[in-house]
Amino acid sequence: MPEKTSFHSICRWTFNAGKGGFVPSDMRPGWSSDRFSTADMVKLVKTKVAPRLPKHVHLGVEVHYDTEIDEKTAPAVADALGEAGVHLAMITPGAHSHFAYGGIASLDPAERTVAEDLGKRAVDLAYGTLRKVWHPDPALAPSYILWNGSYGYDIATVGIRAMYQNLKESVAGLCRYEQDKGGQLFVGFEPKPNEGHPAMLIPTVASAILFWRKIEEEFGIPRVRKGVNKEFGHSEMIGLDHVYDTVEELDNDAMMHMHLNSQGYNDGIILGGPGKFDIDHGARVNGMNIAIAGLIQAARYGRWKGHDMQARSYDNEQQAIDRVVRSVLSWEACETAARKIDTAKLMGYLVARETAKAEDLMRAALVTAQTAFDEMYV
Numbered sequence: 001m002p003e004k005t006s007f008h009s010i011c012r013w014t015f016n017a018g019k020g021g022f023v024p025s026d027m028r029p030g031w032s033s034d035r036f037s038t039a040d041m042v043k044l045v046k047t048k049v050a051p052r053l054p055k056h057v058h059l060g061v062e063v064h065y066d067t068e069i070d071e072k073t074a075p076a077v078a079d080a081l082g083e084a085g086v087h088l089a090m091i092t093p094g095a096h097s098h099f100a101y102g103g104i105a106s107l108d109p110a111e112r113t114v115a116e117d118l119g120k121r122a123v124d125l126a127y128g129t130l131r132k133v134w135h136p137d138p139a140l141a142p143s144y145i146l147w148n149g150s151y152g153y154d155i156a157t158v159g160i161r162a163m164y165q166n167l168k169e170s171v172a173g174l175c176r177y178e179q180d181k182g183g184q185l186f187v188g189f190e191p192k193p194n195e196g197h198p199a200m201l202i203p204t205v206a207s208a209i210l211f212w213r214k215i216e217e218e219f220g221i222p223r224v225r226k227g228v229n230k231e232f233g234h235s236e237m238i239g240l241d242h243v244y245d246t247v248e249e250l251d252n253d254a255m256m257h258m259h260l261n262s263q264g265y266n267d268g269i270i271l272g273g274p275g276k277f278d279i280d281h282g283a284r285v286n287g288m289n290i291a292i293a294g295l296i297q298a299a300r301y302g303r304w305k306g307h308d309m310q311a312r313s314y315d316n317e318q319q320a321i322d323r324v325v326r327s328v329l330s331w332e333a334c335e336t337a338a339r340k341i342d343t344a345k346l347m348g349y350l351v352a353r354e355t356a357k358a359e360d361l362m363r364a365a366l367v368t369a370q371t372a373f374d375e376m377y378v
Contacts, residue, residue, distance in 0.1 A: 006335070007140060008328050009060035009089030009306040010049065012068045015041050015320070016310075023313035030317055038068050039080040044321070046084035052325045052378060054332065060089025060135070060142075062306055065122035067094045074129040081133040088133045088142045089304040090229075090257060093122040096149030096196050103150030104170035105163040105201055112166060115150070119174050127181045140303060143257035144178065144185040145229045146171070152197025160201075167201055168211070172219035175226070183225070186303070188256035190229040193238045195278055205235065205245040209252050227254030231308065232292075233281075236263040239274035246292050250299045258301075259308035260289075260331050280310040282327025285334060285369045287362050293331070293338035305331060329376045337369035 015036065018027040030036060042061055050059055061081065063069045069077055069091075081088065095103040095115050102108070103115040126142060134141055151167055153160055178185055189208040192200055202208050208228045215221045228249050235242040249255040260283040264270030267286040272279045283289065307327045311320030341361065349358040 003054070003056040006057050006332060007060065007089070007135075007302070007304050008053075008057055008331070009062050009304045010045050010324060011062045011306060011308050012038050012041050013064065014307070014309055014311065014324060015044065019310065019313060027313060027315065028311070028317045028320060037076070038063060038073060039076040042077065042080035042084055042086060046086060048321050049324055049328075050084075050086075053328055054376060057328060057332065058087075060087045060304055062090035062092070062308075063088075064092055064094035064097070065125055066118070067097050069125070071121075071125065071129070074125055078129055078133050086133075087135040087140070088126070088130050090143040090145055090306060091122055091126050091130070092145040092147055092190075093119045095119070096147065099150045100196075102153065102163055102166070104174075105151045105167040107159055107162060107166070112170065116170050116173065119146075119170075120177050123174070123178050123181055123185070126185060138184060141184045141186060143229065143304065144187045145190050145257060146188070147190040147229075148192055148200045148202040149196045151201040152194075152199055153201075154198045164201055168215060168218065171211075172215055172221050175215070175221045186225045186227075186256040188227045188229045188254075190231050190234070190259070192231070192234045192278075203238075204240065205230070205248055209248060209254050212254070223253075225256070227252070227256040229257040229259060229306075230255055231259040231261070232283075232289075233259070233261045233263045233278060233308075236266070236273060237276060237278060243288055243291050243295070246295045250295060250301070255296070255299075255301055255303075257303065258296075258305045260305055260327065261307065261309045262286075262289075280308060282307055282309040282323050283331040283334070285330045285366070285373055287366050289331070289334040290337050290341075290362065290365050290369055293334045294341060294343070297335065297338055326377070329373055332376065333369040333373035336372040337365040340368055341365050 015031050017032040018025040099115050101111055106112040189202050191202050191204050191208050193203040205228055212223050212226045216223050232242045235245050262281045262284045263279050264272035264281045266288055267284045311323050346361050
């Protein structure tokens, strides 16, 4: 029996020439912005990534509007997606690239107005030029993700509450706008505790879930297709439990999208974790990811699983592509291991307080996952 199709999305921003700052900005010169377009990235995914993945993996692409795609470049991107058989999995308004004083939450009314317009134009593009490259299954329509990178502040004042109210009003207006276009996108917040400000308005999964409940109460916006982009690394980097985050998201029907990256601290090999900056490793083979894979399998989550990751600052182009392949395969390996766990036996151990045996069972699953990865990786 063939394996069920697994939907993974690859992020445009992974394919950059280099981060700059304290690390090289020209490590991968072939991917510099003046010679490597988003349409080129789609073709690369088709020719260099897809052939190395199992046949049951179906790929999508994620983009920022208006830095990685805009009205001028969208036709070429849509054509490339169509020719590659790859779908639009996620679009996000890149407000953080333009607005440093709160964006749609800003106390500056001029900034807020322009930021709101950016968000609406991203909706227009999704329903316009890019509509033909949505997956035909409505359950796999693209996610429209609001990253909170611009919804932040650095001064403790009573103005924070006014910013939060602005955010609610602006998002409610955006949701009405999207509803009038068709109401088919899956809208979600991507929580993060910091970056690009020391403090953010939607720092955690719980914050995002509460926000949508307030939007429903105050503005009558239904929570259907509203929720969270599950970002593993953002929970890890402040020491939160992304396994429990998963429980909250599923319990509230709030998992709209997933970003399977990692800060690396929980596999005993890659350094990072709480108190560190956003490292954005790809997905890892580890026990926590196997547990999360089991949870989403039980909940029948079948939407896009994105790879919001960065190549290492010392990787060349070939090595960077390999990182993406490894990330997809690592998650598929965790899913394989989760399916093979004898859940009844595991629960029996836990009920009987035999937690050492439960630990043994999960460790064996970790071996299963690594073996599965080794078999898939070529």
